[in-house]
Amino acid sequence: MNNTVLEFECIGMDNGSKFPIEYTGRGQDVSPEFVIKNLSPNAKTLAVTLEDLSHPIKDFTHWVIWNIPATDRIKKNIPAGKSVPMLGNAYQGVGYGLHRYAGPKPPKGKKHTYRFTVYSLDCEINISANSMKRNFLKKAEKHIIQKGSIIGEFE
Template sequence: MTERKRAPLPHDFHPEVPSFTVVSEDLAPGAVLADAQVFAAGNTSPQLRWEGFPDRTGSFAVTCFDPDAPTGSGFWHWVVFDIPASVTELPAGAGSGTFEGLPAGAVHVRNDYGSKDFGGAAPPAGENHRYVFTVYAVDGEKLGVGSDVSPAVVGFNLRFHTLARAQLIGEYTGPVQ
């Protein structure tokens, strides 16, 4: 396994906000991602459930980001937003791109694979990467951006509209060939 200096986490540069809880039946904090969450094996977004967010939450956004990708800017695996405040769980596979398991009105934007869905882990051979699943409690029902913006534009808007944030970090090491 190749050891490199770890990149900062995606929220290290954002304003501090309160936290709440996100859990998954498919991923424990710090655990290795299951084959289902790997690009070549399953490409299935994990089940996520959250609680303890602010009462004034208008909607949620969910992202998966790899800060350790050898790009200089990380790698966005999943970005979905405008999830109604009444929804506190996404089933496994909700990031499939077909919107099955997502509530009406939820919006996917292109991930760094170029598709509007969840793209699983695929680090280079021997490299261990972190996959940061984040649920954002957003201050309005709509984030105010469309489905054709980049993940960076969504992140920019979340910086100014996040009331609280919860994250779950898993890891995966690329198989040595």
């Protein structure tokens, strides 16, 4: 992996700000739109994870999706399913959202911190959609060209 930070924007949410209600389990629970700013010309695919950094289980995974064809924009409201035809049959793995996006929904009155990470990779990652984030990261480790993160809070 080179050390280039992948710059991206999460539409409706600045780094360090509060999650818009529509992206949460208390709203419409839809995945946000991402605009990729400095994608490497060597990128073949993208992957996105959403983790709850405040959860008792370290970096608790809410969402993991990989094999999105390299692009400068990932549309919002990605539908549930192991395979996502609108994204070149990208795979959604196993997390709090089982083969789907599951936005923040901490216990009432508790503020949790969440992290979106977007990865650019030099290939497709050939693992089952029944894989978890750790399986994806292990297989992707030598293929990650860039990665970047945005932090958000929700209570």
